[in-house]
Amino acid sequence: MPKIIIDGVEIEAQEGQTILQVASENGIDIPHFCYHPRMKISGNCRMCLVEIEKVPKLQISCGTQVRDGMVVSTKSEKVVKARRAIMEFLLINHPLDCPICDEAGECKLQDYCFEYGQAESRFSEEKHTFERLDVGPDITRNMNRCIHCTRCIRFLRDIAGSEEAGLSERGGHTAVGPYLEKAYQSPFSMNIVDVCPVGALTSRHFRFKARSWLMQKTRSLCAGCARGCNAYLWTYQGRVLRMTPAENDQVNLCWLCNAGRLSIKRIQAEDRILDPTRSTAINEAAGKIKVYLDNDQGDKIGVLISARLTNEDNFLVCKLAREVIGTNWLACVKGESDDRLFGPLDTPLPEWFIRKDTNPNSQGASDMLTCGDHTEDARALINAVASGQIRVLLVFSEDPIAAFADDPGVAESLENLDFLLVSASHRNLTSERAHLVVPEASFAEKDGSFTNEAGRVQWLSKATQPAGQSRSAWQTAQELANLLGAKWSYASAAGIMSEIASGVSAYEDIDPAAIPEMGVMKRQPDNQDSQPSAEGDPDARVDPVDTDQ
């Protein structure tokens, strides 16, 4: 293995590593713009120039592989002068409009300017300027701020697999943008907003909403599909303003799809249910149920759980049905099955990155259901409603009318129910017909776990307070149970997870107190033990490096 010396420190490096990689692994910061650990090297920004002994010219550390005995300086006079020069060059035509730029606070140009720039500009000529162009409904391009690092081009071409961006014109007039269309077509295009090291590409959905340093950042999950992409939720004054990818090599690398990012718009949409039908709704519901239980007719009560709920929500709702109500009419509507590969994830991002199953927790819901008595098929449960076998239906976060849209009879049969309780975050076809509705917290407003399509259990973290009087489904279930005579005292989702770990076999290995950021695989059935997981060999991947730009 090659040994090299960086700034006087001897470091053992791996064969094939670049100077920049070795430096960053060893805590030596080499400033850079165009280099991104997930992208091909382009070497155009020249910010990472370093001096190598016996090499006459400065070399780009991002593109220079280490050789045994190499002596590198990242702080020599020559390097410092070159770095200052690059900063000056990048800033002479830059508008310096940080006060109105969304990127401020998370801008590499701004950060490095403080570190390596000069207080006064020597540039007294006219700056060259460009017209602003909205590259589609999601992204605004401001070429004046662009530093031509080509990260967006390389992301779209090499990672999104979408050859639609490039350079046009030459010299100082060089522009970065879409070739033909006015909008980027890739379903992953908004990642270019994240990889853009400056404010040249900003999100049209987030622009001017909040300064980055005033927001809170919570590591959580996207609930848009069964992949379970890791994401940061950024909140300001209680509102989720944007979602950005969090790194997870096993799930989403460091990317998100546009649809997932924009799913946060639903959190506080107009059709959000904020309050129960009446303040006494839960008590009334408990009263209705109690009548049946008193007559030993618990089996006339049906319960629907949902693949959109957390494992903790579903576990407790199931427990309510099984232990308090005592019914076998317990089911979950299945999401669309997907026979496409789940992994291993490679670039360019495959068409199967976005899953057909738009529920974040189909696996988990099925696990909570199948660990005890249940109805095989949600359809059978609905049929029982139609035939009058079920007189009371409790629906948690599900919309059976929409789920069985091919059958107009579903809506009609729900009319026959003696009592329909719906717990939902947003108004839907079923909630419109419910006798009572209680508001439910959205994915951004609660803790809990989702099990993704590959069986990875990942933790969802509460980024903001639940809107209105909404709360997690497990809280509603617990209140109902206690009103019906149970004495539950679950205080948190984590507490419920402990019970899941001791009660549901696939989750036995999970330490609820220590679910890692990357999630943990639930135990696969014995006959699959020798099979590689659906995600492929986790060791075959590169260790994550700072990909936060």
Added chain:
Amino acid sequence: MAEKVLTARFDVTDSHRLEGYRADGGYKALEKALAMKPEEVIEEVKKSGLRGRGGAGFPAGVKWSFVPKESEKPKYLCVNADEGEPGTFKDRYIMELDPHALIEGSAIAAYAFGSHAAYVYVRGEFKLPIARLEGALAEARKAGFIGKNIFDSDYDFEMWVQPGAGAYVCGEETALIESNEGHRGMPRLKPPFPAVVGLFGGPTVVNNVETLAYVPHIINRGAEWFASLGPEKNGGTKLFGVSGHVTKPGLYELPMGTPLREIIYDVCGGIREGHELKAVIPGGSSTPVLTPDEIDVNMDFDSLAKIGSMFGSGAIIVMDETTCMVRVIARLAKFYAHESCGQCTPCREGVPWIHKILERIEAGGGREGDIELLSDICDNIQGNTICPLGDACAMPVRGFIAKFKPEFEAHIKQGKCPIGPIPNPWNNH
């Protein structure tokens, strides 16, 4: 006058046709080379001292020897016929007047390093050279000088013409390769060097037209003969394109090492009447300018390097005392600012900045400190870019400032150009 090599056939009627080329001994060198081992061909060219005529002056035989013998991917020869360096006009005449010399030279070169395919990347504006080259290729193909099993040697060779779309930077070898592949013409990072990873990922040699056109002569007449034409390590003759204020501008073939004074005063008839020499750019616009007291220099790679300039492409631009040095370098900087590919920071931002400052000084807006600022910008560009285009602007800017600093200072002090506007040539009549 000295021996003519490349231009010997230029005055022949229909010099571009195969018939005449054959009558003058054409394609004999290819036949001879194919009977040699490839290594022997490389060795012969190495011994001849043939150095790249595109500007950098790298020994051609050595360049060929860098190509790995074994390669999974095909090897390619790229003929650099982009001829973009301002002041240069030599390759076009080879392609117009003796295209078969280029084809024969290319075939020999390709044979020497084990390639079977060559692309001629021609500047798009060169309509006649392109047509002549296409015609010559058709003739050579028909006669079996390119194609399969040439001279029953088992050696196959094919050659195509690829017109460029007009960018100076495409004369840089990796940008040429990118453009030849159909991409935007932008230089690649090196390493890997083209000899290892070049056109379509295969090992590639990029040679200038003039360089290759010498190869048949070297094979025919021997390395010693060629080396003896010029001084040590600078073998052969050279095409000099002389332009500017001389009485007989034009293209001249002269031995390497001919003194610049002799070229200006004897070959080109001296400075136009009533005027005196003020400055000479010796090798194309990116080479540092020379003053009248420096013109005793011998025109070869090493002699010019010794006095801090460059031999470049042999494009000599002569200027008399009516020429404003600030205006000249401002115009050149404009060219480089326009031609910067825009890829890397120092060139994209620095070169247009230089241009703007120079234009301002010429227009009378110069300020104290501008000259130092220009030098510092040049310093910050040079050596920090992906390709030499940034250097190609910085070097002449430094040169003009070093050699004609008082003229820059006069502009700044007087707040105008002391030489005044460009005289209208029509007023003289």
